[in-house]
Amino acid sequence: MASGSDLVAAEDVLLFVNAAITSTGQREFHSDAGAQQLSLDFLHAYVRINYRPLYAASLALDINDHNAALIVQELLRTAGEATAQERRTEGRLIAARLARLPAPRVYRLFRALRTAKVNNRRTRAIMRDWFAARPDAALDAVKYRGGLKCAARHAHLPLDGPADTGGELGDFLFAPDRRKHFTTPLLDAWRRAHYEQGAVYELPFTVAEGFAAAHGIDRRVFLERIAPRMTRLERLRTQESARARGARVDLDLGGQPLTRLASYVLGLPLGDRAARRVELTGALRAAARRTAGAQAGTWGRVAAVLDDSFSTTGSRQKRHRPLATALACHFLLEALAETYLPRWTSGRRDALLAFPYGPTPLGMRLLDALEDAPERLVIVSDGWDNAPPGLAGEVLRVWRTRLDPEHRTSVVHLNPVYDAEDFAVRRLSASVPTAGVRDAEDLPALVPLARFAEGRTGPAELRAHLDDRVRRFLGEEPGRKGAWA
Template identity: 70%
Template sequence: MNTSETLADLVAAEDVLLFVNAAITATGQREFRSDAVGQQLSLDFLHAYVLVNYRRVYASSLALDINDHNAARIVLGLLETAGEAGAEERRTEGRLIAARLALLPPQRVYRLFGEVRRAGINNRRTRAIMRDWLAARPDLGHDAVKYRGGVKTAARHIHLRCPEGAGPLAEVGAFLFRPGRLPRYEHRLLDAWRRAHYEQGAVAELPFTVAEGFAARHGMKREVFLKRAAPRMTRLERLRTHSVTQRPEIDLTAMPLTRLALYVLSLPFEQRAARRTELTGALRTAARRAAGGHAGSWGRVHAVLDDSFSSSGSGQKRRRPLAVALAGHHLLEVLAAPGAYRGLWTSGRGDALLVRPWGPTPLGMRVLDALEPGPGGAAPDRLVIVSDGWDNAPAGLAGEVLRVWRKRLDPGRRTAVVHVNPVYDADGFDVRRLAPGVPTAGIRDAEDLPALVEIARFAEGRTGAAALHAYLDRRVALFLGEKETVS
């Protein structure tokens, strides 16, 4: 740490890390140990605090691997308080907002635009951002059918000109604001929506979420409807409907790693065992894709993976912590050198495919096991702990083990230790930590693990505020495509 840095600099760095961890993990939904109201109040405070005190950092967070919920909240906060920023700040914020909106799912962006309208944010800059995003949409007619209320709200707010007559924009305007005026539409989906009111065959031409309502209206059998709608389903829609019927088929090899882990955990043990080769192969393929150029670069890696009862999550985040651990297990195996990975589950199970949330959290005992030398008598180069941090069998043992290890047995830090936590602790305004000297980072998707390990090193207290801000600046430059500014 740079000795020239003041106490205020260190506090600022801690505040930044606190917010980043929350923005990665928290979604305002119920967790295993806290309800939704507590989560929302805690998150509200953090957003307000960082926006007022560290506006530059607040905006820079859009370039990090934060979740969509917090990205939308940051955009709304920046637009709502634009008058408090200087001209240069507004230009940078505008670019960050535009770049982040391009990555967000369209339904979330339309929901955000609705919040912008309800908040009365109607300045020229905001309307320009909304207008540019709408203009970049590949098919506004498709959006008008699938997200009709959102498109209508956005069009009204920016005073989108939808002239009468011919042309795509004219048809969208007629569809949104003058329904029934045109006898037919040139746009395929707009006309399919019109015909679906009285023609059952047109239902299958519509986006799945819209078609569901028409199918129920026509009294179509669910299985027949799903079979007809299969070609137009998105990957997530296929996943959601797979439990209802074996159709449509799912391409597991194309699924993101954490999403695939959630799917695997949703299957009964019998199906997991029967499909072991298929499921394990898909998880390893997704892990190799997520590792990218980092594969095999982490040396000897030992991992402690939490499959205690609390990893079951909540009704809103069902099995999410366990899915992150399962996905992390396969990713760490790829990141480690060939044959140099060892994964230890808190339950003591040795079969990752059949894990389930069960029992207490003996993190301390598993950390002791993980610090044991591997083949050849060598200590691990990295110890990664994936857990919500509630070490309770016995309580506090993991933190004490790590403290003694670092102070007495490994003062030279030959083994890098990092704790990634998928659960936001509303009472502590952060993810729960195991020990003061152990860097901890929040995590939502296991795919972000390599980047989060880099963030976690700032939480260790050995790197100062200047280095943290330089890191944020590099991430912003990369996010905005300014690669030449990155050293």
Template identity: 70%
Template sequence: MPETYADLIAAEDVLLFVNAAVTATGQREFRSSAGEQRLSLAFLHEYVRVNHRPVYAAALALDINDHNAVTIVEQLLRTADEADGPAGKRAEGRLIAARLALLPPQRVYRLFRALRAAKVNNRRTRAIVRDWLAARAASGGLAHDAVKYRSGLKTAARHVHRRFPGDESGDFLFAPGRRVRYEHAALDAYRRAHYEQGALYELPFTVAEGFAAKHGVPRAVFLERIAPRMTRLERLRTQRSGPATDLAAMPLTRLALFVLSLPFGERVARRAELTGALRAAAGRVAGPYAGTWGRVAAVLDDSHSSSGSAVKRRRPLAVALGCHFLLEALAAPGAYSAHWTSGTPDGFDPLLVRPWGPTPLGTRILDALEAAPDRLVIVSDGWDNAPPGLAGEVLRVWRTRLDPERRTSVVHVNPVYDAAGFDVRRLAPSVPTAGIRDAEDLAALVEIAQFAEGRTGFAELLAYLDRRVELFVKGAPR
């Protein structure tokens, strides 16, 4: 059946929202303020929720960022009366429960606090909160939450009138003077840490920090003794100099951000270690697809705008660096070429990239296409300015005159949300563009990009979302 104009508009709306939900976090970007980002994102959420509610809920099954996942859950619960009957509510409930299970606990508790402040207290909301708290208790995490997220857990428990029969966590939260000691180690360590300095090293790092300050423990001594209790990310945040532990186990984009935070001298001194860690992280992400993409060329943006903003420092550049190593892993052995916008002279070391200069995307795309690769991946914020518009013209001529058979697959992934355009900035109508936040999502976003290219329709897009939802609620890897 031929698609109607309404179908085409709906497909465009959905893809536009997915791009925003992947990239935008409501924070300041290089070219737009936090207020502009939040206003633009709020409009998109309301527009898609009102006009395409089933698809809006289905976005929870995609690789969107946590900020937008929490916003979707909150909006669905706030507007429960708009759901498409009992079946629609059940489908939304399953998606919400599955997504909450993946979110960091602090974000979930922040969500519950927002729902309580907004007086969202319908039966479905109470059931979702109770089920999530029950799952935390079953996994043994409720006592940990009582220590680390005390106010959040108290707020959630009060909101749904949760009882704690026979659970020490209830007394810890609501009647701390009732027990002389606690059987659970974390709860008792928190009690003892008020007067016993050694007990603070049995607590989570963020809780122990406050007690260390109270007891006047020197920072260096505290960090050395608390190290076994720290997560990998906490170690990275506190060990900006010297070798950080277990770099090879870090997620690819996080690791790229850490590498870019190091001074150039340290990057040079630790070149072998850092390069090995990045390649190991990329290899884990590539998995069974390593070496299967054939000849791959990448155009990577390291212009001045890739410096990001004060709250997202070097984030676009880190995504480009992560994509560089991932594409190297996905390409056939020896069949990968990288073209940074600043130039790639002989001996260029990607570890030493820095955000500077204009964005000559058109020139670099010409360089990349010269070898007629099987795939061309462009990682850029889309602000082609040296000269303006050259990249779009190069891609138009390539697609319409030189490669109409599409022997080379071209995809543009953009790590920056354009608040004014309600989307990520595109280079050319003939080239699909997808938003990207983490380099790890590159392969999945290339799959999404086929819908943006226009060669598949709205029915295929809905079928794809249905498959993702089915796998998601069953707990299969995304």
């Protein structure tokens, strides 16, 4: 039997993981940025001090990039609090997570480490190893020039490696006027772009934009000519501005990540969505099938209660993010299910035309969904049940205790919003597991994690689950005991 301290530790870790999945320290509909950041900072400090090995192990989970960077920063800043074995394990987890983070996020992390004056030997080694593994140092120098300069100064990065020619990279970063010509094509294109318009189109899109504005290049012409240099995300972000200017920027919508594609769709006017129904629905379903993979069609009868109430507006920083998560989950559940019945809180039946509207009658929609006796019921909502307040929790309590004590229907609540006041994602009922969700792509992995919050599995099972995730994250062989366990 698990001890009281083990139960508390398991609850604390689940609390932190849910926060690290959902919160980015930005304003939400019900709380401002200051409250979000203060609450999140407290959780990071609390879990790091009391459960440092578990804190580090969370780098192997599906937490968002903001919190992954914070964990790395805190582990490096407090290296003196760890044992030698913990530092070795942390170093491997940090290296593996940095390799998965977007480069701009890593360079911001390095800048934060410099500001915090974290400059121990392990930190410098981690920064050098990460930079050495970058596929194109010249691209980083042009695209993330400020970040690379900061990292080079702080960690004394070797800029004269085999890929460099005669110290060109160092000159480019710190003394670009020293050379009249660079032998590295990308570096020289940056030099020429100051006075030659043709060189602008040899640069990465984000860098070329500044030069195009300085040269007064027409936006339509610029977008069409720079399109081959755009990344997949850049094509998606500029799609509507290009369309408005009559520029053609080819884009494979079906190849986009599912939640990001859902955000793009919600950013379109309702008339455009209706006019492009076949294209947009096909793209969302293609992305959902790709995300479902081998699990497609294996979840049996699935019902979903999806929140599209006014609170899914989100905030200026996270516009429509809760609704985008719900929309993406809708298409993913459709792909995972054998038969699928969605219930939107607004009562609408056309998911493509979803927009934030009205109160949150979760209880009424739960009654509708449970009436169909599904094998699985997935609720995607911020948990602010208010029409009438508390009905959803009562429906779930009665269903679980009186009508379905044998758990014939599996119920899980996925919440895309962090509640700063309660240091958690808001729950609907103690009898139903709740997990934080940010991207619908993580839904299949979050369902098993949510079961730990239901209390039907103990701390030992949670530790085994985390240990397995760490092993797979680090590419270790099965059966090896995690250093944090």
